[in-house]
Amino acid sequence: MTDTALRICPLCEATCGLTLTLADGRVTGARGDRDDVFSAGFICPKGASFAELDNDPDRLATPLVRRDGVLTEATWDEAFAAVADGLGGVLAQHGGGAVGVYLGNPNAHTVAGGLYTPLVVRALGTRQVFSASTLDQMPKHVALGLMFGSPVAFTVPDLDRTDYLVVIGANPLVSNGSVTTAPDFPGKLRALRKRGGRLVVIDPARTRTAEIADRHLAPRPGTDAALLLGVVHALFDEALVDLGPVAEHVDGLEQVRALADDFAPEVVADHCGVAASEIRVLARELAAAPSAAVYGRIGTSTVEFGTLGSWLVDVVNILTGNLDRPGGVMFPLAPTAPAPRPPKPGRGFRTGRWHSRVSGYPEALSELPAAALAEEIETPGEGQIKAIVTIAGNPVLSAPDGDRLDRALASVDFMLSVDPYLNETTRHADVILPPPPPSASPHFDLALNALAVRNNARYSPPVLPRADRPDEAEILARIVLILSGVGADGDPALVDDQVIAATLAKETADPDSPVAGRDVDELTAMLAEGPGYERRLDLMLRLGAYGDAFGARPDGLTLAALKAAPHGIDLGPLRPRLAEVLRTPSGRIELAPDQLVADTARLREAVTSTPAAMVLIGRRHLRSNNSWMHNLPALAGGTNRCTLRIHPDDAAEIGVTDTARVKGPGGELVVPVELDDGMRRGVTSLPHGWGHDRAGTGQQVAAAEPGVNVNQLNDGTTLDPLSGTAVLNGIPVLVEPVG
Numbered sequence: 206m207t208d209t210a211l212r213i214c215p216l217c218e219a220t221c222g223l224t225l226t227l228a229d230g231r232v233t234g235a236r237g238d239r240d241d242v243f244s245a246g247f248i249c250p251k252g253a254s255f256a257e258l259d260n261d262p263d264r265l266a267t268p269l270v271r272r273d274g275v276l277t278e279a280t281w282d283e284a285f286a287a288v289a290d291g292l293g294g295v296l297a298q299h300g301g302g303a304v305g306v307y308l309g310n311p312n313a314h315t316v317a318g319g320l321y322t323p324l325v326v327r328a329l330g331t332r333q334v335f336s337a338s339t340l341d342q343m344p345k346h347v348a349l350g351l352m353f354g355s356p357v358a359f360t361v362p363d364l365d366r367t368d369y370l371v372v373i374g375a376n377p378l379v380s381n382g383s384v385t386t387a388p389d390f391p392g393k394l395r396a397l398r399k400r401g402g403r404l405v406v407i408d409p410a411r412t413r414t415a416e417i418a419d420r421h422l423a424p425r426p427g428t429d430a431a432l433l434l435g436v437v438h439a440l441f442d443e444a445l446v447d448l449g450p451v452a453e454h455v456d457g458l459e460q461v462r463a464l465a466d467d468f469a470p471e472v473v474a475d476h477c478g479v480a481a482s483e484i485r486v487l488a489r490e491l492a493a494a495p496s497a498a499v500y501g502r503i504g505t506s507t508v509e510f511g512t513l514g515s516w517l518v519d520v521v522n523i524l525t526g527n528l529d530r531p532g533g534v535m536f537p538l539a540p541t542a543p544a545p546r547p548p549k550p551g552r553g554f555r556t557g558r559w560h561s562r563v564s565g566y567p568e569a570l571s572e573l574p575a576a577a578l579a580e581e582i583e584t585p586g587e588g589q590i591k592a593i594v595t596i597a598g599n600p601v602l603s604a605p606d607g608d609r610l611d612r613a614l615a616s617v618d619f620m621l622s623v624d625p626y627l628n629e630t631t632r633h634a635d636v637i638l639p640p641p642p643p644s645a646s647p648h649f650d651l652a653l654n655a656l657a658v659r660n661n662a663r664y665s666p667p668v669l670p671r672a673d674r675p676d677e678a679e680i681l682a683r684i685v686l687i688l689s690g691v692g693a694d695g696d697p698a699l700v701d702d703q704v705i706a707a708t709l710a711k712e713t714a715d716p717d718s719p720v721a722g723r724d725v726d727e728l729t730a731m732l733a734e735g736p737g738y739e740r741r742l743d744l745m746l747r748l749g750a751y752g753d754a755f756g757a758r759p760d761g762l763t764l765a766a767l768k769a770a771p772h773g774i775d776l777g778p779l780r781p782r783l784a785e786v787l788r789t790p791s792g793r794i795e796l797a798p799d800q801l802v803a804d805t806a807r808l809r810e811a812v813t814s815t816p817a818a819m820v821l822i823g824r825r826h827l828r829s830n831n832s833w834m835h836n837l838p839a840l841a842g843g844t845n846r847c848t849l850r851i852h853p854d855d856a857a858e859i860g861v862t863d864t865a866r867v868k869g870p871g872g873e874l875v876v877p878v879e880l881d882d883g884m885r886r887g888v889t890s891l892p893h894g895w896g897h898d899r900a901g902t903g904q905q906v907a908a909a910e911p912g913v914n915v916n917q918l919n920d921g922t923t924l925d926p927l928s929g930t931a932v933l934n935g936i937p938v939l940v941e942p943v944g
């Protein structure tokens with residue numbers, strides 16, 4: 206018998222609604238759910254491979270525990286006992302501060318990652334916390350934090366209404382969008398052009414997104430901050446600055462004008478490799494458009510001036526009057542965001558409240574740079590990492606200098622990984638706890654709803670039973686129980702009960718809460734029956750911006766209401782809400798925060814320095830996802846290959862044809878060459894997430910076509926100093942013929 210079930214896709218930030226076909230207790234296919242309120246039927250090749258991903262025979266079905274040096278299948282009881290034993294030993298001897306935690310990207314796509322990883326970190330009480338954020342969007346957090354007082358006050362382009370979109374350092378036709386949650390990003394870009402709007406793409410490679418643009422500027426990698434400062438200069442110079450209604454909320458305008466003085470388009474043009482006239486036209490068009498949005502991503506973020514670039518994206522949005530208005534960049538309001546309180550000055554945002562032990566890097570959002578993980582494990586002394594917990598991460602491939610991290614991970618006293626695969630990172634674990642596949646997991650976009658181009662709420666309960674294994678929420682809750690001394694046999698619901706009790710105590714005591722003064726027990730009893738994560742989701746929804754406030758607003762959201770609307774609930778277009786968002790001590794937008802202004806000194810130097818002859822950038826493929834989807838036959842092969850893309854004239858000049866040797870600060874690789882006249886001269890690209898040729902891993906399809914690990918070219922010493930983010934784009938390399 207064939208059956209269907211609805212399920213939100215967890216494989217990228219677009220969060221498409223899928224209709225799964227089910228037969229004989231497994232998923233057999235997936236198509237886009239045309240009735241989904243947010244995605245309206247869109248699906249990409251990865252979503253279409255949901256069944257293959259879900260049924261991948263290489264997924265771990267049982268925990269693995271290291272016995273006599275060998276990872277061996279074990280029961281769940283045995284595995285949790287081994288965790289209690291292994292972590293317990295390190296905790297007793299060195300304390301929780303000696304446990305390092307690495308949180309990977311899929312945590313942004315799972316209910317468990319959103320609700321329980323913070324509890325794991327808190328139970329450890331460690332400051333050795335690392336994540337994919339410092340290989341990704343941390344610069345954006347820091348820029349937002351300094352400007353708006355909140356590192357999660359995301360400015361998202363209003364894709365459905367904008368008249369002019371500048372995409373800088375992003376390739377949404379391939380990535381399907383990032384830090385902007387928009388199913389069918391390609392369709393939205395086509396719709397923009399159809400309604401007479403314009404698309405400008407700024408990218409050193411002529412990407413698929415660049416190919417559909419009205420205009421493509423191809424700067425030298427790493428120069429976005431200078432280019433944007435050139436735009437800022439032109440806006441002031443040509444009297445095009447007009448902040449619109451947000452003007453009364455902005456401090457620091459004159460400082461920004463003064464700062465941009467030295468960065469005239471004519472001054473930065475050579476450095477950026479973009480004509481001054483192009484930069485001026487960009488400024489004029491942005492100012493003239495009825496509405497416009499500048500949207501920056503990986504190419505603007507994981508670079509030497511990542512935080513400056515991320516800041517300047519929004520400086521341009523503000524100077525052209527496009528902040529917080531339809532068609533500009535706006536602040537989404539997620540269904541689990543707390544109900545807005547009356548505007549009041551906040552405590553602001555700071556980085557560097559503590560520093561990493563070895564290199565003294567400042568923390569950002571309570572995290573240390575992923576690029577510093579290996580040295581924190583290797584370097585003896587007080588606070589050295591003795592045990593490591595990885596949850597949904599593969600830093601051996603995703604972070605700089607994987608060989609070094611590989612050796613470091615092999616040296617810790619104990620390592621725990623929560624991951625469905627035995628891969629380049631988890632092969633070092635003493636215990637691997639595998640969560641069930643997506644079909645047996647719930648889905649709710651805790652993180653990504655806050656980035657959605659249209660406010661919405663959708664929930665997918667597990668589609669299939671998870672047989673006799675714990676779901677990821679329970680796995681993480683049990684780890685919390687072990688860490689808090691209750692032991693692995695404790696009831697995981699205790700963990701959720703505690704969060705619920707603490708949240709309600711705080712809310713009922715807050716005069717501005719929608720449940721101010723109400724009785725905690727009464728509210729607790731009103732929560733939906735079900736697993737702990739559902740009760741917590743219900744709690745957040747009901748206290749949230751659209752919530753029912755526990756009956757006070759009967760039409761408001763509850764988990765039950767979401768369950769009754771399996772295609773989701775549309776919560777309308779983005780609306781202006783700057784006042785609710787601002788949390789700076791001044792209560793104003795800080796257009797020129799001190800730290801950012803100070804960092805422009807580095808930029809000033811860069812503008813006059815001699816550029817490297819060849820620099821390396823990254824690229825993504827539509828049928829790939831970081832390091833962990835090379836194991837699906839349907840997605841592998843074809844153009845999805847680990848090749849060095851280079852302009853044919855560069856290749857001819859260097860004398861490379863089929864294969865090249867690439868040397869970077871961290872090592873060298875031999876790679877197949879792919880000629881592409883869409884690459885800017887002097888720029889070459891390699892995708893990341895490859896290098897599946899290490900022994901002792903369990904992804905057979907991936908191992909058959911391993912590729913090379915691009916991050917081996919990177920020694921991890923070059924970071925964006927304000928955010929601790931690794932420089933992954935614009936790395937100087939030498940490309941040579943082989944032999």
Ligand SMILES: Nc1nc2c(c(=O)[nH]1)N[C@H]1C(S)=C(S)[C@@H](COP(=O)(O)OP(=O)(O)OC[C@H]3O[C@@H](n4cnc5c(=O)[nH]c(N)nc54)[C@H](O)[C@@H]3O)O[C@H]1N2
Binds near residue numbers: 337625640823831832
């Ligand atoms: N050179 C270069 N390096 C890069 C990048 C780049 O552009 N260039 N991009 C960077 C970016 S943006 C990112 S986000 C990082 C990603 O860095 P990571 O998050 O470290 O790496 P991923 O490859 O996403 O690994 C995800 C892991 O999660 C596991 N997993 C999958 N689903 C689940 C689940 O439901 N639960 C659990 N517990 N585990 C699961 C997978 O098996 C895999 O081990 O890579 C970064 N590295």
Ligand SMILES: Nc1nc2c(c(=O)[nH]1)N[C@H]1C(S)=C(S)[C@@H](COP(=O)(O)OP(=O)(O)OC[C@H]3O[C@@H](n4cnc5c(=O)[nH]c(N)nc54)[C@H](O)[C@@H]3O)O[C@H]1N2
Binds near residue numbers: 217379822830
């Ligand atoms: N198919 C697929 N989709 C994915 C992923 C995947 O691996 N595959 N990964 C997911 C993740 S974790 C993330 S974070 C997102 C990332 O989403 P995006 O940022 O949209 O993805 P990228 O393809 O890395 O795009 C970065 C672009 O920046 C360009 N670039 C490099 N250096 C510079 C520079 O200095 N300046 C400018 N202006 N451009 C530069 C590159 O050529 C590239 O086209 O994608 C997500 N979606």
Ligand code: SF4
Binds near residue numbers: 214249
């Ligand atoms: S675009 Fe992203 S969310 Fe949509 S189907 Fe593809 S992988 Fe899934």
Ligand SMILES: [Mo]
Binds near residue numbers: 310337341
């Ligand atoms: Mo990412």
